[in-house]
Amino acid sequence: MFGRSCCGYEISICILVFMSDYRAAIISRVQCRIVALDLRSHGETKVKNSEDLSAETMAKDVGNVVEAMYGDLPPPVMLIGHSMGGAIAVHTASANLVPSLLGLCMIDVVEGTAMDALNSMQNFLRGRPKTFKSLENAIEWSVKSGQIRNLESARVSMVGQVKQ
Known part of the structure; x- marks a missing residue:
């Protein structure tokens, strides 16, 4: 291909x-x-x-x-x-x-x-926390901790960083 x-x-x-x-x-x-x-x-x-x-x-x-x-x-x-x-x-x-x-x-x-x-x-x-209660919780943590600077990027990026 x-x-x-x-x-x-x-x-x-x-x-x-x-x-x-x-x-x-x-x-x-x-x-x-x-x-x-x-x-x-x-x-x-x-x-x-x-x-x-x-x-x-x-x-x-x-x-x-x-x-x-x-x-x-x-x-x-x-x-x-x-x-x-x-x-x-x-x-x-x-x-x-x-x-x-x-x-x-x-x-x-x-x-x-x-x-x-x-x-x-x-x-x-x-x-970094070993677990999060939810994906939304992980997204919120990533922005509050400064790992990711904006919420929109966090919503895309964190999906691949946590297991559900």
């Missing part, structure tokens, strides 16, 4: 390395296969060492997902990353972990700041 042409190439898969569901919802209008990764400690993915949030490890995770999905001959890939996801996308490309990489797009990447934030991520996650 191939999508739109880009620079004379057919892009069949876009891998999104974003931290929120609403970004994937916006980009899902593109006519190609979209893979929105659930990075370690950002969703429901279970990994052996969930506290290892290094850029190298998360870049390997991206490469491992592509390999698990497509084996040794993946289709042409456009790798798109936002914020810290942009840094992970760069590390993935730099380490040649996606052999069929056609293009790399970074949106609002803040390499130093985002990578420094990895060190404090575990403290942030420990401060």
